[in-house]
Amino acid sequence: MIKEIAQITIKPGTEQEFEQGVNQAKPLFLRSRGCHGVQLFRSVESSEQYTLVVEWETLEDHMVHFRESSEFQQWRALVGGSLAAPPKVHHVSKVL
Amino acid sequence: MIKEIAQITIKPGTEQEFEQGVNQAKPLFLRSRGCHGVQLFRSVESSEQYTLVVEWETLEDHMVHFRESSEFQQWRALVGGSLAAPPKVHHVSKVL
Numbered sequence: 001m002i003k004e005i006a007q008i009t010i011k012p013g014t015e016q017e018f019e020q021g022v023n024q025a026k027p028l029f030l031r032s033r034g035c036h037g038v039q040l041f042r043s044v045e046s047s048e049q050y051t052l053v054v055e056w057e058t059l060e061d062h063m064v065h066f067r068e069s070s071e072f073q074q075w076r077a078l079v080g081g082s083l084a085a086p087p088k089v090h091h092v093s094k095v096l
Numbered sequence: 097m098i099k100e101i102a103q104i105t106i107k108p109g110t111e112q113e114f115e116q117g118v119n120q121a122k123p124l125f126l127r128s129r130g131c132h133g134v135q136l137f138r139s140v141e142s143s144e145q146y147t148l149v150v151e152w153e154t155l156e157d158h159m160v161h162f163r164e165s166s167e168f169q170q171w172r173a174l175v176g177g178s179l180a181a182p183p184k185v186h187h188v189s190k191v192l
Contacts, residue, residue, distance in 0.1 A: 002140060003137065005147070019191055019192070022191075022192055023192055026192070038192070039190065039192060040190070040191040040192040041099065041188035041189065041190055041191060042188060042189055042191050043186055043187070043188055044098060044155060044186070044187040044188060044189060045186050045187065046186075049186075050191070051101070051188055059140060090139055090140070090141050090142075090145075091139070091140035091141065092137035092138060092139055092140060092147055093137065093138055093140060094135065094136070094137055095115055095118075095136040095137060095138050095146070096115070096118055096119055096122065096134070096135060096136040
């Protein structure tokens with residue numbers, strides 16, 4: 001199991017729109033192959049910075065199967081208007 | 097409840113030393129005021145990049161009480177030799 005960590009900066013004033021979009025998109029993730037959970041966090045220091053954490057069984061489930069799916073297109077359609085820049089994405093595995 | 101997110105880059109070749117240091121430091125966090133958990137993640141893309149996630153009841157529990165404690169000094173003594181740069185720290189709260 002790995003976690004996708006997406007650092008997201010949104011346009012000023014779109015907090016509500018963005019959070020609603022992520023909430024609406026949650027089922028898109030959860031019905032995708034190998035997806036085991038979605039969480040959204042907001043930075044305490046900078047209110048336009050969010051971190052989306054998605055749990056996947058494998059890297060391929062995210063980078064191949066999800067990225068090439070219509071669910072990914074729908075996800076980007078839901079939140080794309082709020083993004084100030086492309087999300088910075090990396091993946092982590094748990095050590096401790 | 098908030099999460100401290102510390103982005104840590106270690107010196108090449110110190111992975112084992114660093115992970116052991118974090119493991120040894122775990123009780124230092126867990127006995128500190130307001131601390132509810134410590135997790136360590138390693139980047140899939142870059143093996144020298146780690147993310148330490150610590151759960152705190154309040155920002156002050158981390159930034160004031162922990163930072164001014166002897167536990168913080170002991171934590172830095174355990175892992176300081178492995179760090180390539182000062183950790184980049186921010187805090188997040190859960191939205192979804």
